[in-house]
Amino acid sequence: MEIKDQQGFLDCVSDLLSDPSVQSMEHLSQHVDVSCLQHSIFVSYVSYRACKALGWNYEEAARGGLLHDLFLYDWRTEPHEGLHGFSHPKAALKNAEERFSLTDREKDIIVKHMWPLTLRPPRFRESFIVSGADKVCALAEMFHIYHAIKFAAKLKLSPA
Numbered sequence: 001m002e003i004k005d006q007q008g009f010l011d012c013v014s015d016l017l018s019d020p021s022v023q024s025m026e027h028l029s030q031h032v033d034v035s036c037l038q039h040s041i042f043v044s045y046v047s048y049r050a051c052k053a054l055g056w057n058y059e060e061a062a063r064g065g066l067l068h069d070l071f072l073y074d075w076r077t078e079p080h081e082g083l084h085g086f087s088h089p090k091a092a093l094k095n096a097e098e099r100f101s102l103t104d105r106e107k108d109i110i111v112k113h114m115w116p117l118t119l120r121p122p123r124f125r126e127s128f129i130v131s132g133a134d135k136v137c138a139l140a141e142m143f144h145i146y147h148a149i150k151f152a153a154k155l156k157l158s159p160a
C-alpha cells in the first residue's frame with residue numbers, strides 16, 4: 001500500500017500531532033500491538049483520503065479522526081466511568097474540547113464514532129466516514145494487516 005498525499009494529510013493535522021496529549025496516546029495500547037496514537041493516525045488518514053475522494057470536508061474528518069479516541073487512560077487497567085465501549089467517546093470529546101478549538105463537525109465525529117453502539121446517529125456525513133474507518137482500521141489492526149502494509153513506517157510524520 002502506498003501512502004499517498006502525505007503532505008496534504010499532515011497539513012490538516014500537524015498542529016494536533018505535536019500536542020503532548022495526542023503524543024501521549026503512543027503509550028496506550030489500543031488493539032493488539034498497535035498504540036492508540038498509531039490507531040488514531042490510521043483512522044485519521046483513511047478518513048482524510050475517503051472524504052477527499054468524495055469531495056467532502058476532509059480537513060475536519062482528519063482532525064476529528066485524529067482526536068476520536070483521545071480518552072487518555074488505559075481502559076484495561078485504569079478505572080473509568082461506565083463501560084469503555086459506550087463512555088470513551090464522551091471522555092475523548094471532553095479532553096479534546098479542553099485542549100483544542102473544535103468545530104461542530106469535529107465534535108460530532110468524536111462523540112458519535114462508536115455509532116451504532118451509541119444510539120444517537122451522526123449529524124454529518126464525515127462522521128459516518130470516520131465511524132466506518134474506525135471499524136475497518138480496528139479490524140486491520142486485530143488481523144495484523146496494519147503491520148503487514150507497514151503503514152506507520154511509510155507515513156513520514158513531520159517532527160512532533
Ligand SMILES: [Fe+2]
Binds near residue numbers: 068069088089113114
Ligand atoms: Fe473509540
Ligand SMILES: [Fe+2]
Binds near residue numbers: 039069
Ligand atoms: Fe478508534
